[in-house]
Amino acid sequence: MKYLTIDTTTKVTAVALAEDGRLVGEGFLHTTKTHSERIIPMLDQLLTATDWSLQELDMIGVVRGPGSFTGIRIGIATAQGLAQVLKLPMIGVVSLDTLAWAGLGRTEDIVPLLDARKNEWYTARYRWTRGEEKAECLTPPQALPKDQWLDQLRELDRPICFVGDAIAKAKGQIEEVLGERALILPEYINLPRGAYAVQAVWQRWQETGVGERVEPYYIRFSEAEVNWAKKEEARRSEGHE
Amino acid sequence: MGGIAKGSECDVMEKSNHEVIILGIETSCDETSAAVLVNGTELRSHVISSQIMTHQKYGGVVPEIASREHSLHLQPVVQQALDEARMTFKDLSAIAVTYGPGLVGSLLVGVSGAKAMAYAAGVPLIGINHLEAHIYANFLPHQDIEFPLLALLVSGGHTHLIFFEAHGQYKVLGRTRDDAAGEALDKVARTLGLGYPGGPQIQRIAQEGDAQAFKFPRAMLEPDSLDFSFSGMKSAVLNTLNSARMRGETLTVPDVAASFQQAVVDVLVRKTMLAIKKTRVKTLLLAGGVAANSLLRQTLSETLGKESVRLVYPPPILCTDNGAMIATAGYYHYLAGDFAPWTLNAVPGLSFT
Ligand SMILES: [Zn+2]
Numbered sequence: 001m002k003y004l005t006i007d008t009t010t011k012v013t014a015v016a017l018a019e020d021g022r023l024v025g026e027g028f029l030h031t032t033k034t035h036s037e038r039i040i041p042m043l044d045q046l047l048t049a050t051d052w053s054l055q056e057l058d059m060i061g062v063v064r065g066p067g068s069f070t071g072i073r074i075g076i077a078t079a080q081g082l083a084q085v086l087k088l089p090m091i092g093v094v095s096l097d098t099l100a101w102a103g104l105g106r107t108e109d110i111v112p113l114l115d116a117r118k119n120e121w122y123t124a125r126y127r128w129t130r131g132e133e134k135a136e137c138l139t140p141p142q143a144l145p146k147d148q149w150l151d152q153l154r155e156l157d158r159p160i161c162f163v164g165d166a167i168a169k170a171k172g173q174i175e176e177v178l179g180e181r182a183l184i185l186p187e188y189i190n191l192p193r194g195a196y197a198v199q200a201v202w203q204r205w206q207e208t209g210v211g212e213r214v215e216p217y218y219i220r221f222s223e224a225e226v227n228w229a230k231k232e233e234a235r236r237s238e239g240h241e
Numbered sequence: 242m243g244g245i246a247k248g249s250e251c252d253v254m255e256k257s258n259h260e261v262i263i264l265g266i267e268t269s270c271d272e273t274s275a276a277v278l279v280n281g282t283e284l285r286s287h288v289i290s291s292q293i294m295t296h297q298k299y300g301g302v303v304p305e306i307a308s309r310e311h312s313l314h315l316q317p318v319v320q321q322a323l324d325e326a327r328m329t330f331k332d333l334s335a336i337a338v339t340y341g342p343g344l345v346g347s348l349l350v351g352v353s354g355a356k357a358m359a360y361a362a363g364v365p366l367i368g369i370n371h372l373e374a375h376i377y378a379n380f381l382p383h384q385d386i387e388f389p390l391l392a393l394l395v396s397g398g399h400t401h402l403i404f405f406e407a408h409g410q411y412k413v414l415g416r417t418r419d420d421a422a423g424e425a426l427d428k429v430a431r432t433l434g435l436g437y438p439g440g441p442q443i444q445r446i447a448q449e450g451d452a453q454a455f456k457f458p459r460a461m462l463e464p465d466s467l468d469f470s471f472s473g474m475k476s477a478v479l480n481t482l483n484s485a486r487m488r489g490e491t492l493t494v495p496d497v498a499a500s501f502q503q504a505v506v507d508v509l510v511r512k513t514m515l516a517i518k519k520t521r522v523k524t525l526l527l528a529g530g531v532a533a534n535s536l537l538r539q540t541l542s543e544t545l546g547k548e549s550v551r552l553v554y555p556p557p558i559l560c561t562d563n564g565a566m567i568a569t570a571g572y573y574h575y576l577a578g579d580f581a582p583w584t585l586n587a588v589p590g591l592s593f594t
Contacts, residue, residue: 036349040360040583054361069305070346073312074353080316081357085330216312222305228298 002052003059003205004043004082005197008035008075009067009095010114010165015042016194017050021202025050026194035074054086061201063192064092065217066122066141067114072216079214089211093200099163100126100135101196102189108161110135111153115166116143122219123149123164134203143219146170150177159183163190261334261575264358265568266319268351269343269371271295271302273314274564277326281572282384285326287558287565290314293438300437308346315354322564330362335580337367337571339374341591342398348587356583367571368581370591371562372399375528377573378559378566386553391522393513395537396529397423397440400469400509402516403593405526408573413593414516415467422505423531425471429478429501433494443498444534450495452503455481459508467516474504506537510544517550527554530561 002024007014013035017025027042047053062079065072076092083090096112103110105128114122125139144152153160154177161183162174167190174182184190205211221229260279267274271292277285292310296302323329338355341348352368359366376392388408394401400417420428423440430439435446457477460470478501485492513525525545531537532554545552559566574580 034586036353036356036586037584039353040356044360044583069308070349073308073346073350076312077315077350077353078357081354082361084316084320085358085361216309218309222303222309224299224303224306 001058005061006075007063007192007197008071014194018198061091066219092214096124096141098200101199102163108159112164113166263568263571264336265564266338266355267564267567268311269339272562275319275322276564276568278568286322288322304344311350335365339371340368341588345589365580367574374566374570377570378555379526381569390524392526394528395422395531417469419472425475447499447502450499452499454496455500457504524551533560
């Protein structure tokens with residue numbers, strides 16, 4: 001079964017072509033151009049280079065978040081547009097689950113960190129067990145204040161392998177809190193790659209077997225909604241007094 | 242590098258002997274809309290999914306929420322438009338999409354979706370300037386419009402007087418230097434407690450008011466200028482309301498609304514007549530959200546009638562943001578062979594050049 005994967009949840013545009021869980025072609029761009037400018041040209045180039053046509057595809061996978069709100073939507077709109085015309089089933093995977101594949105086979109816990117702004121990370125915790133085909137999710141995806149999350153990880157008293165786009169900036173802070181127990185992989189491994197999405201999508205496809213309706217996974221409400229809810233709550237508690 | 246630089250003009254020749262069928266997609270603000278248009282005249286389907294109710298409690302459009310809504314609605318709206326037209330992507334000649342101006346996050350949903358659809362369907366992509374599309378909404382119900390002509394575009398974000406020599410050949414003669422006409426109406430409506438969207442609310446309540454009750458200023462700028470300025474006029478209303486409040490008086494809301502609406506319409510009409518005198522055109526196209534204002538239409542129609550200038554405006558459904566106007570503009574771009582590359586990006590600040 002041939003499929004395409006798209007990941008635009010960070011500043012990296014990652015597009016890949018795969019067959020039955022095996023990576024066939026991969027595009028990776030970490031430059032200043034926008035996803036919108038490079039995603040279709042990248043797909044076009046990959047198809048040309050692999051001698052594949054869109055018509056051969058059987059499924060389309062997309063990473064649906066968390067990450068950049070705009071990036072999530074660009075990826076999903078593109079994947080949905082292609083799937084709609086080609087009448088293909090879709091698969092949506094979580095960015096953090098996808099990044100767990102960067103640490104396949106490691107004995108440390110795998111902790112992806114994605115930039116969530118406001119001094120927070122989108123994060124989760126995974127563990128690979130020899131012989132298992134999927135990383136076990138030990139802490140589910142969430143947006144957490146950086147200090148709080150690092151403190152929680154210190155309490156665990158285990159070696160931890162960090163991946164994700166937020167690491168470059170967080171290296172010092174991580175090593176200060178976790179010292180020797182922190183392992184930070186080089187950027188070419190820890191940024192989102194098409195190869196990881198290819199694995200995560202294939203796994204998810206085998207679970208669902210038929211595809212699914214894909215919606216963005218933001219984790220966070222929009223700021224306007226949060227503020228409105230706060231105001232409502234204040235208004236209600238005033239009313240009770 | 243052939244792949245990366247390649248535009249989207251594949252297969253055009255193949256289909257050029259047949260009907261021209263354009264799918265138009267609009268997501269620049271708070272409407273997700275798609276339409277299927279045949280030969281520039283037959284609207285086979287037109288679907289508009291409005292978010293007005295979603296934004297109402299925030300008192301205006303919230304960009305992030307708008308983008309989230311577009312993301313959920315784009316695919317079903319496009320599918321409905323195709324289904325109602327009894328067509329599939331295979332029938333299309335091209336896909337036209339708004340790429341600016343508008344909210345960047347919202348535009349990117351439409352642009353990304355349209356690009357993927359066009360690429361997968363093997364048809365060209367057409368990037369549409371939303372402002373131009375508002376004007377082109379007039380060509381859908383009126384195919385007998387003659388050039389040269391003048392267009393008055395009035396909306397919440399824009400106030401432009403544009404001279405058109407022919408399709409795609411235009412020149413901006415005047416524009417607002419501060420607030421757009423619709424923006425000024427919205428702000429006054431909000432201060433009067435009339436809610437959102439403000440323009441229609443002002444028009445509704447003004448019917449019960451006296452337009453002569455208050456003498457608000459009419460900003461005309463330099464005698465020869467075709468530019469507009471509404472922020473001073475808006476401030477005059479807000480000042481009048483404030484000083485009345487300080488004196489403990491309450492003003493009749495319908496009178497304020499009617500008087501301000503009259504002032505805005507007076508300025509729009511006077512500038513338009515000046516532009517018509519300068520260009521000697523025989524046709525005026527009215528466009529944008531405020532084009533639905535009945536006082537503006539009525540006053541223009543009376544004034545233009547005396548000069549035997551034809552006034553054309555779209556039906557109300559084509560005055561709001563909609564996919565049909567994108568498809569209509571797209572049709573004329575298609576005829577001109579004006580297609581977008583796969584690198585097309587959203588341009589939130591796009592204007593007329
Ligand atoms: Zn508009």
